[in-house]
Amino acid sequence: xxxxxxxxxxxxxxxxxxxxxxxxxxxxxxxxxxxxxxxxxxxxxxxxxxxxxxxxxxxxxxxxxxxxxxxxxxxxxxxxxxxxxxxxxxxxxxxxxxxxxxxxxxxxxxxxxxxxxxxxxxxxxxxxxxxxxxxxxxxxxxxxxxxxxxxxxxxxxxxxxxxxxxxxxxxxxxxxxxxxxxxxxxxxxxxxxxxxxxxxxxxxxxxxxxxxxxxxxxxxxxxxxxxxxxxxxxxxxxxx
Amino acid sequence: xxxxxxxxxxxxxxxxxxxxxxxxxxxxxxxxxxxxxxxxxxxxxxxxxxxxxxxxxxxxxxxxxxxxxxxxxxxxxxxxxxxxxxxxxxxxxxxxxxxxxxxxxxxxxxxxxxxxxxxxxxxxxxxxxxxxxxxxxxxxxxxxxxxxxxxxxxxxxxxxxxxxxxxxxxxxxxxxxxxxxxxxxxxxxxxxxxxxxxxxxxxxxxxxxxxxxxxxxxxxxxxxxxxxxxxxxxxxxxxx
DNA sequence: ACGACACTTTGATCCTGGGCGAAGGATGTC
DNA sequence: GACATCCTTCGCCCAGGATCAAAGTGTCGT
Numbered sequence: 001x002x003x004x005x006x007x008x009x010x011x012x013x014x015x016x017x018x019x020x021x022x023x024x025x026x027x028x029x030x031x032x033x034x035x036x037x038x039x040x041x042x043x044x045x046x047x048x049x050x051x052x053x054x055x056x057x058x059x060x061x062x063x064x065x066x067x068x069x070x071x072x073x074x075x076x077x078x079x080x081x082x083x084x085x086x087x088x089x090x091x092x093x094x095x096x097x098x099x100x101x102x103x104x105x106x107x108x109x110x111x112x113x114x115x116x117x118x119x120x121x122x123x124x125x126x127x128x129x130x131x132x133x134x135x136x137x138x139x140x141x142x143x144x145x146x147x148x149x150x151x152x153x154x155x156x157x158x159x160x161x162x163x164x165x166x167x168x169x170x171x172x173x174x175x176x177x178x179x180x181x182x183x184x185x186x187x188x189x190x191x192x193x194x195x196x197x198x199x200x201x202x203x204x205x206x207x208x209x210x211x212x213x214x215x216x217x218x219x220x221x222x223x224x225x226x227x228x229x230x231x232x233x234x235x236x237x238x239x240x
Numbered sequence: 241x242x243x244x245x246x247x248x249x250x251x252x253x254x255x256x257x258x259x260x261x262x263x264x265x266x267x268x269x270x271x272x273x274x275x276x277x278x279x280x281x282x283x284x285x286x287x288x289x290x291x292x293x294x295x296x297x298x299x300x301x302x303x304x305x306x307x308x309x310x311x312x313x314x315x316x317x318x319x320x321x322x323x324x325x326x327x328x329x330x331x332x333x334x335x336x337x338x339x340x341x342x343x344x345x346x347x348x349x350x351x352x353x354x355x356x357x358x359x360x361x362x363x364x365x366x367x368x369x370x371x372x373x374x375x376x377x378x379x380x381x382x383x384x385x386x387x388x389x390x391x392x393x394x395x396x397x398x399x400x401x402x403x404x405x406x407x408x409x410x411x412x413x414x415x416x417x418x419x420x421x422x423x424x425x426x427x428x429x430x431x432x433x434x435x436x437x438x439x440x441x442x443x444x445x446x447x448x449x450x451x452x453x454x455x456x457x458x459x460x461x462x463x464x465x466x467x468x469x470x471x472x473x474x475x476x477x478x479x480x
Numbered sequence: 481a482c483g484a485c486a487c488t489t490t491g492a493t494c495c496t497g498g499g500c501g502a503a504g505g506a507t508g509t510c
Numbered sequence: 511g512a513c514a515t516c517c518t519t520c521g522c523c524c525a526g527g528a529t530c531a532a533a534g535t536g537t538c539g540t
Contacts (some may be wrong), residue, residue, distance in 0.1 A: 012328060016259035021528075023251035039487060052529055054488050065334075073486045073537045080334070083334045088252060090330050094323045095255040096304075204449040261498075279517060293500060294518050313507045313516045 018063045019091065023048055024056050028065065028079070028088055033123070035177055035188065036069065036078035115205070121178070121192030122205065126216050126224075130195075131187045133178075134226040146174040147189065155227075160198035166190050199223075199231040258303045259331065261290055264296050268305065268319070268328055273363070273419060275428070276309065276316035354446070355454040361416065361432030362445065366464075368458050370435075371427045373418075373467040386414040386427065395467075406430050440461075450462035 024171030026046040035084075037045075057077055060066045065084050066077045068158055078110065079085055081225055084207030115126035122130060134140045139152030153163045167173055167190075175180060177188030187195065248381045259265055265314075266286040271277060283293030297317055298308045305324050306317045319325055357367035362370060376451030379392030388396065391405045407413055407430075417428030427435065439445055447453075 011335045013262045013265035014330040015331050016256045016265065019256035020253055020260035021529080024373055025256065029252070043487095048528090049530060050487065051489085051531080055528080075506080077486065083330070085328050087327075090323070090327050091252040091255050093250045094327050189246050232266045263498080280515095283517095288498090289500060290517065291501075291519085295498080300519080310507095315517065 015063065015087075016063075018060060018065055019088070021056070023052070024060060027053070027056065027060070028084075031066065031077065031079045031084055032088055034078065034085075035203065036076035036175070037185070038074045038076055041073075042077060060133075067224050115216055117214055121177070121186070122190055122195065122199075122214065124214070126184035126205070126214065126220075129224055131185060131226050137164070137227045139227075140187075142173070142174075145176060145189075146191075148174070148191070156195065159195070160190070160202060161194050163191070166194045214235045254329075255303065255305075258300060258305055259328070261296070261301060263292070267293070267296065267300070267317075268324075270320045271306065271317065272325055272328055274318065274325075276318035276415070278314045279466075280314075282317060307448055313363070338424060339373060355456055356452045357436070357454055360436065360452065361417070361426070361428055361438075362436045363426050364456065366445070366460075367426035369464055373427060373464050374427070377467050379467075380414070382414075382462070383416065385412070385429075386431075387413070388431070396435065399435070400432050403431070406434045 019028060022044045027042045030042060030045050038058055039053055040050060042057065043050045044055060046056075057066065057068075059075075064080055064140070067080050068077050069073050070076075115122065115124040117123065121127070131140075134152070134177075137152075138149055139155050140146040141149060148163050156163055173186060173189055174191040175183035175189045177192065186192070189214060196205070199220070200207070200221070202223075203217055204223050206215045206217055208215050245406050263286045266326060267282045270282060270285050270347070278348040279293055279297055282297065282318065286296075286381040288296075297306065297308075300317075301308060304320055307320050308315050308317050310316075318425060355362065356365065361367070370379075371373040374392070377392075378389055379395050381389060388403050396403055412429040413415060414427060415429045416425035426432070436445070439460070440447070442459070442463075443457055444463050446455045446457055448455050
């Protein structure tokens with residue numbers, strides 16, 4: 001009988017309860033940028049034991065706030081969808097009175113949509129485009145996680161990325177990382193970081209004035225377009 | 241150190257905790273349409289004692305989720321702002337998986353914005369317009385709550401509303417009721433209900449197929465326009 | 481096959497927070 | 511002024527849940 005006159009009378013209290021715990025809130029905000037994190041990382045990030053984290057993650061999973069994918073002995077958690085991210089953002093806005101809905105903020109938001117760093121690799125529209133180019137050129141293959149083709153190995157080498165060295169790193173090699181704003185994947189993991197670093201050195205991208213914002217230079221636009229065009233993925237000619 | 245890379249790192253857990261309790265959630269959803277409700281009403285609606293309700297309301301007040309205005313021995317609570325309403329709606333959307341983001345729903349949302357009932361009186365764009373017309377014509381005066389002028393008494397009588405009889409009712413006479421979508425007031429209380437009822441009888445408005453949706457008829461559009469035009473608020477001529 | 485590792489489950493502890501009844505203000509009515 | 515009404519504050523009880531240590535399950539290296 002309560003609140004029947006409201007159009008949408010879903011059970012909001014249980015959902016809110018999932019976010020209400022500081023530990024769970026910390027985990028969720030850590031996942032806010034779309035990365036998938038292992039249970040152990042989330043435990044460390046939230047500052048609790050593995051047991052506690054596991055319990056919390058089980059609850060979030062049951063509540064449909066996160067999804068999980070097992071990979072070897074790791075279990076990677078990520079937000080279940082854009083609505084979840086939206087809830088967290090709106091909630092943060094309410095917590096942060098008085099409303100500072102300035103012009104400057106919305107401008108920053110647009111810049112972040114265009115191109116930003118996600119942890120240590122490129123995200124946003126530019127990140128999604130870059131991955132699409134590499135896939136179109138046959139440098140990478142895969143879906144949830146990518147593998148470098150022999151052509152790709154040469155091409156990426158030409159761009160300044162030593163694929164073999166990257167493969168030796170502890171972290172996941174080349175997982176797909178989901179963009180909330182684009183709802184499409186970009187290149188994450190060790191390879192994503194190395195490639196981003198190399199392309200910054202090469203002047204394709206430049207760190208923006210605002211934290212996490214990245215600018216795409218003219219060289220970057222041309223470079224990505226060239227990868228797209230070039231079905232023969234020997235990128236050497238392009239990058240000198 | 242947690243979640244520092246996230247653009248907006250406000251304290252979301254405390255805010256969520258306020259909504260997480262079922263009793264508080266019931267109160268908030270009851271307030272979702274913008275009405276101001278007395279503490280006692282909220283207690284009854286949520287099914288708890290007055291003492292319990294008072295404690296919850298104090299918390300919501302402290303958390304900036306609601307505001308309060310004392311009026312005699314009553315204390316009327318309402319949502320603190322549109323952001324709060326937004327949080328509740330987004331939260332409800334997450335709770336109600338799987339996403340039913342149908343075309344029909346957004347169409348319903350638009351209809352509700354246009355004209356709807358709020359409890360038992362007219363709200364939405366049409367409700368705001370009607371109030372503006374009555375104020376412009378000099379039938380009503382006031383801001384937080386309205387009073388009927390002598391001209392207004394005659395004019396409303398012509399529309400079929402017995403102002404003196406309405407004044408006898410137990411509930412508040414003619415308070416301003418805030419529209420979330422419009423962010424402007426419309427006419428609530430006993431007078432708002434009586435007027436809505438009279439105008440429906442007169443064929444200005446018609447109940448829509450969907451719950452709470454109201455349709456504005458041609459007669460209604462003309463009628464409101466006529467009130468606007470007519471600086472002489474003796475509305476008799478208009479309504480026969 | 482063995483141990484190391486990543487994570488989950490179980491069991492036990494502790495404490496925050498929701499609940500009510502009774503008492504205390506505040507306000508309007510007679 | 512006395513009473514009724516509405517709301518808040520106080521004191522108490524109790525349950526849900528957050529936490530961790532220890533044990534259990536599955537996976538990867540060698």
